Amino acid sequence: MDAPVVAMDVRYAGEEVAVIDITGEVTSACEPILMAAYETASGSGTRRLVLNFTGLEYMNSGGIGMLVTLLVRANRQRQELAAYGLSEHYQQIFELTRLDEAIAIHHDEVSALGTDPTAVQR
């Protein structure tokens, strides 16, 4: 299997909010990397996880499936999942796959962090 070309870095934006910065190509091959990032991000008391797709170069259907797996894990921990930085193309794919019904898509990081909860992008 070809090695994934992706980086997922975790940073904290408050006591209960963590951001995963995703850079590169998101495919099913990067599931261990995403789950490792999730483990780090969902440490003590994280209630909201924000996926930053600003650096996303490419995502296939395996990548979408992987996000569903992440969603299940987050739901199990009663964590909210949000996303921002998606290009128009990938926003359409979130809508097509109806993933946007479970992962709130935001315009920018400020609204994704939850400081402006009315700013969900539609």
Added chain:
Amino acid sequence: MTGAPEPTAPGQPSAAPAPPAHRSDSANWAGKVDRLEVEKRAGVRGTNVSGRRLAGPVQGFGKMWQKTFAISGLSVTPEHAIAEWRAHFPEFWPAGNRFAASLTGISPGEVALLDLSVGGTKLSTGVLVLYVDERSFTFMTPQGHMFGGWITFSADNAPGGTRVEAQMLLRASDPIYEAALGLGGHRKEAQFWRATLTALGRHLGVEEPQVEQSVVCVDSQRQWSKWRNVWYNSAVRSVGQSVTGPLRSRPKKAAESSEA
């Protein structure tokens, strides 16, 4: 993950990096679809698809499963394996099941109609071709299908030769299907995909394909808020359509004979 977390001050977003040069994959994905539209096709009933919305694992009712069926050791390239799978897809299905693609075949955005043999009855439903590239293609199910989910067919390089697999991420769509899965549905489904992979393997030159199988329960929770999906249940509707079909076609036949 490539590095240790770099905590930032609460409420202080990091500066957004410059956008990368995106590799265009628009042609690989289906376009936006609100509700499926499909024309009549020969050989399948073609009901329970037009007007339906797509439904993935997020919209399903039952436990979430990831099921993988694979064969390894193929001496063809991954690209060739996927091209053959797409071109001859219906031929690998077990007898009694029909798959009717559009004239353009398995291409992004196309809808395929299915007649499936389920428990002695014929279940009519369909799938949308969600994604296609040289090494994979993915179907997504509509409302009323047995499952809410995606099925990805892929091929990749592996030690000993190319590996091809069918991987599903799905939930039973409603409580009736969930019960049916518990009453032998999982076993029947596994038989279906094992037979499909075996036929594909033989087509690609493997004399005795050995099908590997992996079944993982990703989420043991049922989504009870989705029980109303039962309204669209294609199995129930297909039985109804089988019963009422002759009655519905009778006035038409009578009109045709009176015109003659």
